[in-house]
Amino acid sequence: MTGYHKNGALFGTGLTAFLLLLFVIGCSPACAAEHYKVLVVFSYEPDYFWEREIREGVEDVFASAVELSYFYMNTKEDPAGGEARAAEAFARYQALKPDGVIAADDVAQELFVVPYLKNKVKTPVTFCGVNAEPEVYGYPAENVTGILERFHLEETLSFNRQLAGQTDTFAVMVNKSLLADLVSTQLEKDRDKLSARLVGVLQPETLTEAVAMAKEYREKTDLLLLLTLKGVVDGQGKLVSDAEAIAAVLKAYAKPVCATTEFVIRQGALCGVLASGQEQGRKAAEMLLKLLQGVALSELPVTRNFQGERMINATVMKELELVPSPLALRGATLVRTQ
Template sequence: MRTLLLFLLLLLCLPAPALAESETRSCKVLAVMSYHDGYPWQDEIRKGMERILHSRCRITFFNLDTKHYPEQGEQRAAEAYALFSSMRPDGVLAADDPAQELFVVPYLREKTSVPVFFCGVNANAEKYGYPASNVTGILERYHGKETMAFLKQIMPKVQSFVYLSRGNDMTAAEIISEIRKDAPNYALRAHGFYNPATIEEAADLLRAARPTTDVLYLEHLEGITDRSGRILSHREAYTFLLDVWGNKPTVCANEYSVKAGCLLAVQKSGVEQGAIAAKMLLRALEGTPLAQIPIVRNQTGVKILNVQAMTKLGITVPLPVFREIKLVRTDGN
């Protein structure tokens, strides 16, 4: 683990490998994204990829759009493979779990010499047969234990939480499995893990849990629908459920969720995920064998606090804690 941590820090701190001038923007990269443009997590990953590769490679992005149209995932993956075959890229980036299950595993893993680099994967790497001779990358892990410890610093009397994310979603299922496994190590007791199919079901679950639970751990709502089948935006879903939860604290996992009204998070970074996968790709294009580019996981976390939510809850934050955190406001306020 110590070796992997040092490797991850080296990737983050060192500048991206420089290609020869004659090779500038000569490499072609296909980036298969699981979701859709405008989803904050995917936008962060794309930003990280572009930050590293924009002056070195021509990147073609392809969205599987599985949050809006999960039933079309296999068809979209087949279209992505047709693009791969015609494009003949020098390397492939594949973001989040649906891209692995629908695209990399059936079409690319051990089936091509083109190197593939994943990011944003919540499942265990072994689920997809990783590492493979042509596949490596970076896993995504929540900072749940650190988030609960952060909350305890500023609200020491809280004792229990429920976790809620949307149902009928591959990535959400992997996340809830991860959090169930890690929850015994949290500073708070788990009272339940919910993955409702609709926003109305989510609201009913929270109303039932609220009288006996101190904290809501809320994340990964993108694509949840109401009973009529209408898809709610990330912000709309958060606003609605935060209102249901009322004057009790809510913690999340990302800055964009804190800006939607959650009290706090220890953030994992989509930019970090995309940037590290892109740096791995550049190392491979320079000749480093994939066997020498191990699978890593995100290690860094940033404490983020919503000052409006803090004020609403009447919280006084100790000065030493203030020095460690990033303060944000609810978007639109």
């Protein structure tokens, strides 16, 4: 019996060690970070599709292994309140004392990270969804790095040409905002690299303006590239939902409309090569996790998005009676109007 107990103990010890090894090998990088607290500061509202995508990407990396806190600056619907919300975000930061911060989109950089965190605290910060050049915010900084957002504009123009034919001229529509200014800057920089002539960047503040612009530019362009209209208001100054505004513009333009986000395509745009909010959030979280685990910030340079998903709204394609070639459909995701 004594030998049996010894062998059993030995077997038990070996089994325990084996199971522990399996756990360590199979565990995600975030599993070892259960004590980390991370504050994620979004520029816009929690119901904005882009912020939802970024959050999904962040949570893909951290899962339940990191204590995540979220703060929304709500500057699509209340741009004037941005500075006050940034001060509230910093108060949340001071109370939470997080091990790391993720800041999404440009407003959060301009009003929160740069005034309160950049080179002022030791807490590592990663950003995502930034449209401006990093030098605008002094990035990279002692404690800040991250991922830029760049639209797949030329790819989207070429894709529309494959599906709908002639695409010699186009306009871009995005509600008047910091994003609109940054898009204008990027388009001006890339103008000579595009295969279609940019006729204008339309920045409506009201739904009436958006519809009027769509009707006007229907006669001037082959294509409208619609980014977002969240933040436009009606005649009484009441906010109009992004979906309602998009539907009105699509009806007024009455020609192919492209987009760079899945939400707008599902609302009725024909196609686009998408920038992924999930990619932005995932990369920012991966970079932050490495910083928390001791990787030097100098080893994590500012990067940009590269993934581009081709998406087609099959409902719209049928309505326009388009019969694209098999090559145009290859590798594309087909969706229907919501």
